Amino acid sequence: RDLHYPLRRQRQMCIRDRYQRRVRGSTLKQNAMSRYIVMFKAGTSSEKIENVIRDLQQHGAKIENRYTIIPGFSAVLSEAHVNNLSSHPEIESIEEDGTVTAS
Numbered sequence: 347r348d349l350h351y352p353l354r355r356q357r358q359m360c361i362r363d364r365y366q367r368r369v370r371g372s373t374l375k376q377n378a379m380s381r382y383i384v385m386f387k388a389g390t391s392s393e394k395i396e397n398v399i400r401d402l403q404q405h406g407a408k409i410e411n412r413y414t415i416i417p418g419f420s421a422v423l424s425e426a427h428v429n430n431l432s433s434h435p436e437i438e439s440i441e442e443d444g445t446v447t448a449s
Contacts, residue, residue: 378424380442381443385441406424408422
């Protein structure tokens with residue numbers, strides 16, 4: 347049993363809520379680019395991940411890092427890319443990348 351599941355699920359819901367609020371009230375253009383971390387569900391095949399990455403690159407996204415221990419990558423994506431990825435069945439989360447500090 348995954349003991350971290352409730353915390354991870356709560357984090358995902360917060361991210362999803364934050365994303366939905368940002369998109370609903372967004373005045374950003376569809377071509378504005380930001381850096382995101384995209385995570386796939388556990389057990390997603392590397393073929394499916396590579397297909398998603400290839401598709402994004404063909405549509406103008408810039409892949410920055412590919413993660414090997416956890417299934418995911420970081421990339422510079424437009425809002426349109428994020429909207430398309432959010433409906434993908436293999437995607438676990440999409441987070442805007444940023445700096446975390448502790449006080």
